[in-house]
Amino acid sequence: MRTRTTKRLSVLTLLIxxxxxxxxxxxxxxxxxMWEVYNRDSGETMSANLIMTITNARGAVRxxxxxxxRMDKDGVESKLMFFLSPSDVRNTSFLSFSYExxxxxxxxxxxxxxxxxxxxxxxxxxxxxMGSDFTYDDMGSRHPDLDVHKVLxxxxxxxxxxxxxxxxxxxxxxxPRTLSWIVDGQWFGLKKEFYLPDGTRGxxxxxxxxxxxxxxxxxxxxxxxxxxxNTSTRIRMEDVEFNLDFNDNFFSERxxxxxxxx
Amino acid sequence: xxxxxxxLTSIILATVLLPAVAGDGVFSGMVRDxxxxxxxxxxMPVHEITADLRYDYYGDLGKxxxxxxxxSYPNEGVELDIQEAYFDFxxxxxxxxxxxxxxxxxEAEGAFITDLVSPRNxxxxxxADFTEIRKAVPAIKVDYYAGDYTLQGIWVTHFIPxxxxxxxxxxxxxxxxxxxPTISATINVPTxxxxxxxxxxxxxxxxxxxxxxxWKVNGGYVFTxxxxxxxxxxxxSTSREIxxxxxxxxxxxxxxxxxxxxxxLRGEVALALEKPMNSVNTTSNPPISxxxxxxxxxxxxxxxxxxxxxxxxxxxxxYTHDHDDxxxxxxxxxxxxAHTLTFRVQNTFLDERLTAKLFTYMELExxxxxxxxxxxxxxxxxxLLEGGVDLFxxxxxxxxxxxxxxxxxxxxxxxYF
Numbered sequence: 001m002r003t004r005t006t007k008r009l010s011v012l013t014l015l016i017x018x019x020x021x022x023x024x025x026x027x028x029x030x031x032x033x034m035w036e037v038y039n040r041d042s043g044e045t046m047s048a049n050l051i052m053t054i055t056n057a058r059g060a061v062r063x064x065x066x067x068x069x070r071m072d073k074d075g076v077e078s079k080l081m082f083f084l085s086p087s088d089v090r091n092t093s094f095l096s097f098s099y100e101x102x103x104x105x106x107x108x109x110x111x112x113x114x115x116x117x118x119x120x121x122x123x124x125x126x127x128x129x130m131g132s133d134f135t136y137d138d139m140g141s142r143h144p145d146l147d148v149h150k151v152l153x154x155x156x157x158x159x160x161x162x163x164x165x166x167x168x169x170x171x172x173x174x175x176p177r178t179l180s181w182i183v184d185g186q187w188f189g190l191k192k193e194f195y196l197p198d199g200t201r202g203x204x205x206x207x208x209x210x211x212x213x214x215x216x217x218x219x220x221x222x223x224x225x226x227x228x229x230n231t232s233t234r235i236r237m238e239d240v241e242f243n244l245d246f247n248d249n250f251f252s253e254r255x256x257x258x259x260x261x262x
Numbered sequence: 263x264x265x266x267x268x269x270l271t272s273i274i275l276a277t278v279l280l281p282a283v284a285g286d287g288v289f290s291g292m293v294r295d296x297x298x299x300x301x302x303x304x305x306m307p308v309h310e311i312t313a314d315l316r317y318d319y320y321g322d323l324g325k326x327x328x329x330x331x332x333x334s335y336p337n338e339g340v341e342l343d344i345q346e347a348y349f350d351f352x353x354x355x356x357x358x359x360x361x362x363x364x365x366x367x368x369e370a371e372g373a374f375i376t377d378l379v380s381p382r383n384x385x386x387x388x389x390a391d392f393t394e395i396r397k398a399v400p401a402i403k404v405d406y407y408a409g410d411y412t413l414q415g416i417w418v419t420h421f422i423p424x425x426x427x428x429x430x431x432x433x434x435x436x437x438x439x440x441x442x443p444t445i446s447a448t449i450n451v452p453t454x455x456x457x458x459x460x461x462x463x464x465x466x467x468x469x470x471x472x473x474x475x476x477w478k479v480n481g482g483y484v485f486t487x488x489x490x491x492x493x494x495x496x497x498x499s500t501s502r503e504i505x506x507x508x509x510x511x512x513x514x515x516x517x518x519x520x521x522x523x524x525x526x527l528r529g530e531v532a533l534a535l536e537k538p539m540n541s542v543n544t545t546s547n548p549p550i551s552x553x554x555x556x557x558x559x560x561x562x563x564x565x566x567x568x569x570x571x572x573x574x575x576x577x578x579x580x581y582t583h584d585h586d587d588x589x590x591x592x593x594x595x596x597x598x599x600a601h602t603l604t605f606r607v608q609n610t611f612l613d614e615r616l617t618a619k620l621f622t623y624m625e626l627e628x629x630x631x632x633x634x635x636x637x638x639x640x641x642x643x644x645x646l647l648e649g650g651v652d653l654f655x656x657x658x659x660x661x662x663x664x665x666x667x668x669x670x671x672x673x674x675x676x677x678y679f
Contacts, residue, residue: 056613062642087290087644087678097473104524106473113393115366119476119519121526121567131614231613253471254407258352 030149030165034180036187038144043216043242046070049084050235054132057230062086064130067260071246075100077140078251082260093256098140110256117253126174133203133224133233135174146170147178157181157190175202188217202228214242291315296674300432302667307432308386309336314345324350324357331394346398359403364396365416367467367480369517369528372604372623373578375559376480376515376532379416379465381424381487387433387665388632389652397422399463410470416482418463421455423508424487426592432668437593440542440549445500452489452506461485474520481514488592491540494548509538509552528563528576539596541588556583563604571609578602601626615640623662630656630663644678 028036052064065084070077077098083089091112098105110117125137147167155164162181169176175194182189188210194203209221223234249255291314298308311334319326329346348361365379372392374382380396388395399418406413427433439447455461463485469478489506496502515532536554543549563576578601582589585598603624610617617638624631636650651671656663 054613060642086642088640088646088676090290090678104521106521113391115364115393117471119521119526119528121565121572122521122524127570128614131610249407249409252407254357254405254412258357 027151027154027163030151030167031144033151033163033165033182033187034144034147034149034167037180037182037189038141040187041216042072042141043214044072045244045246046240046242047244048237048240050237052130052132053234053236055232055234064089069244069246069250071251080251080255084260091259093259095251095253095256097251108253108256110253115257117256132235133226133229133231134235138205138224152179154184155181160190162190183217186217188219196228202226208234211240213240216242286321287317287319289315289317290679292676292678294674294676296672298670298672300668300670302669307668307670308672310334324352326350355407357405357407359401362398362400363403364393364398365401365403365465366396367478367517369519369530369563370561370578371563371574371576371606372621373561373576373602375530375561375578376478376513376517378482378484378487378513378532379418379463381422383425384433385425385427385431387427387668397425410472412467412469412471414465414467414469414480416465416467418465420457421461421463421485421508423452423454423485423489426488433665435592435594435664439502439504439593440544441502445502447502447504449504450506452508453492455485455508475518476520477516477518479514479516481512483510483512485510486538490538490552491550492552494550504550511535511537511554513537522564524566526565528565529561531558531560533558539582540590540593541586542590542593543588553589555585555589557581558583571607574604574606576604578604597627615642625656625660625662628657628660628663630654630658630660632662644676646676646678647673648676649673 047067047069050066050068052066054062054064056062064086067082067084069080072078077100079096079098081094083092083094093110095108095110095117096105097107105122107120107122108117109120125140126135128134129136129139147169150166150168152164152166155162161184163184165180165182167178167180174196176197177195177199179193179195180189181191189205190207192205193201194205196202204225204227205222206225207219207222210217210219212218218237218240220237220240221234223232225232292312294310294312294314296308296310296312297306299305300307313332313334315330315332317328326349327346329344331343331345333341333343335341344362346362346364348359348363351358351360366377367379368375368377370377372388379401380399382395383390383397384395386394399422400420401416401418403414403416427435437449441447463483465480465482465484467478467480469480470476485508487508490509491504492507492509493505494502495505511534513532513534515530517528517530519526519528521527534557537557538552538554541551541553543551558581559578561576561578563574565572565574567573580597580600580602582596582598585596587595589596603622603626605622605624606620608617608619617640619634619636619638621634621636622631631654633653633655634650636648638646638648640646649672651669653669654662654665654667655669656666658664658666
């Protein structure tokens with residue numbers, strides 16, 4: 001009797017080990033997934049029009065539109081944004097340089113009223129992006145080394161197979177734990193949940209639409225819901241173009257004053 | 263009257279006809295209703311409605327900009343002005359702007375060091391919007407770009423002086439003349455330089471836009487923007503006639519900005535070479551003359567983010583070389599060393615709808631200040647409601663203390679379209 005039980009246990013252990021080994025061989029680690037996301041081809045250059053719809057707790061809606069240009073070159077991400085509306089910020093432009101080596105961003109703003117480009121103190125990554133529910137961190141690519149990642153499970157969202165990755169921040173963050181639903185093999189997120197230090201869910205990012213443009217997956221419609229403040233921000237991207245031929249001086253003081261591409 | 267009719271016709275053309283016929287044009291603007299309440303008099307000295315219009319037409323070569331502004335006051339006529347009207351030509355490595363334009367130089371906020379191309383409109387002292395304090399000049403401006411470097415040359419074809427407050431304005435100051443009380447003084451309207459090539463102004467600047475440091479060196483050959491007393495005559499024993507005019511000088515200077523940790527460090531300096539200044543000596547004849555002195559103005563500023571707010575402070579020093587106590591500007595004493603501090607803090611609340619701001623100028627000697635707290639609420643769709651207080655405090659001999667009877671509360675409603 002004892003021999004039969006021992007044999008069964010041995011077989012079960014072998015089976016479990018085999019299954020675990022098979023799964024771990026097929027599924028990359030959390031860190032590998034987030035590096036794939038970080039290194040995913042997002043085009044060396046890109047332009048798009050962003051339409052941002054901000055809804056407050058009372059349901060009042062504000063809309064902002066921005067023409068955005070981006071270039072990744074030699075470890076520097078250059079980004080130039082022109083505010084098209086509302087009318088009180090029209091013709092304001094914002095230029096930033098973000099460095100892969102961890103240096104602080106260089107940021108400049110052009111205010112048409114004072115006709116001058118001003119260097120501005122770098123904003124905190126956790127600050128709100130233009131009064132929206134997105135932070136500056138949300139608008140860029142978060143470096144994988146800032147968090148510890150773990151794959152929790154596989155899940156299907158709208159028929160798309162995704163891997164749920166838990167990320168725990170190494171440093172102090174407003175949202176120290178996040179869950180990301182990453183499309184298996186394509187390495188972009190379909191959903192993200194942000195948890196407060198007390199463990200409750202603070203924000204949820206949902207992807208409502210994405211497209212493949214020039215072989216690159218682009219999120220064209222997403223909504224961030226702030227569950228604490230009962231507010232939300234939807235960002236739609238239109239007229240997305242990749243591999244544009246920016247001249248060397250496009251991300252410059254001159255272009256900030258001139259306005260969007262002429 | 264004829265001039266106003268032409269101007270009004272131009273504005274109507276700009277606002278109505280051009281957008282209709284030009285598909286590539288953009289029409290925008292701002293309408294503002296601004297009113298003040300003065301504490302000392304319990305009166306409302308200013309109630310101003312402003313229509314600030316702008317039309318930009320984009321063509322293959324560049325852009326045409328027309329920027330008319332109309333001011334309306336109760337029981338007074340409409341005051342019309344073409345603030346700017348210029349053509350921009352965009353070339354491969356250069357931009358050329360021709361026409362009536364405002365040019366802003368330097369790194370200072372609320373101070374004018376190398377920023378000497380556009381004169382100032384002081385009709386509301388320094389309380390108007392920054393863009394309204396500047397006056398446009400008829401000029402040709404060329405920017406040539408070579409990598410990170412920009413070479414800028416400006417030729418101002420006709421000299422335009424600063425506008426001082428009118429004599430019936432709450433901001434007007436009665437100059438103290440060096441004559442006995444028995445003598446009456448008549449101050450004549452300043453004589454303008456003849457419109458000639460010789461009397462034009464020229465400016466040159468070389469700058470580099472870099473992430474480690476951005477800098478500019480610049481210079482110019484200019485007129486004093488404010489008039490000087492150029493002569494005193496005595497038609498009879500009980501009266502004096504004072505002539506005013508504008509005198510030439512040159513300046514060289516520069517500015518920079520860079521990061522200092524998470525802060526922004528800014529600096530600016532200008533050396534005015536043999537700048538003409540009035541000197542008052544009651545024992546001389548005439549008692550008011552012109553002397554020439556070198557003068558240095560320098561500024562250092564820091565900007566940073568803290569507690570979710572934007573902070574900024576500046577220190578401005580003016581040094582007049584070979585100084586003596588007789589030197590005056592607008593008949594007020596010029597100090598050998600003059601120290602001014604500015605401080606600004608600004609924060610937004612309610613999803614950036616509400617902006618709270620405090621801006622302060624402080625002169626150290628004599629101690630006096632202008633303190634400007636304000637709130638602005640953005641309703642969306644370009645509609646903003648603003649309110650604030652402008653407090654002039656301290657010694658009445660100071661630039662700001664002299665206006666302590668003008669401390670006031672204000673409110674404004676703006677609509678941008």
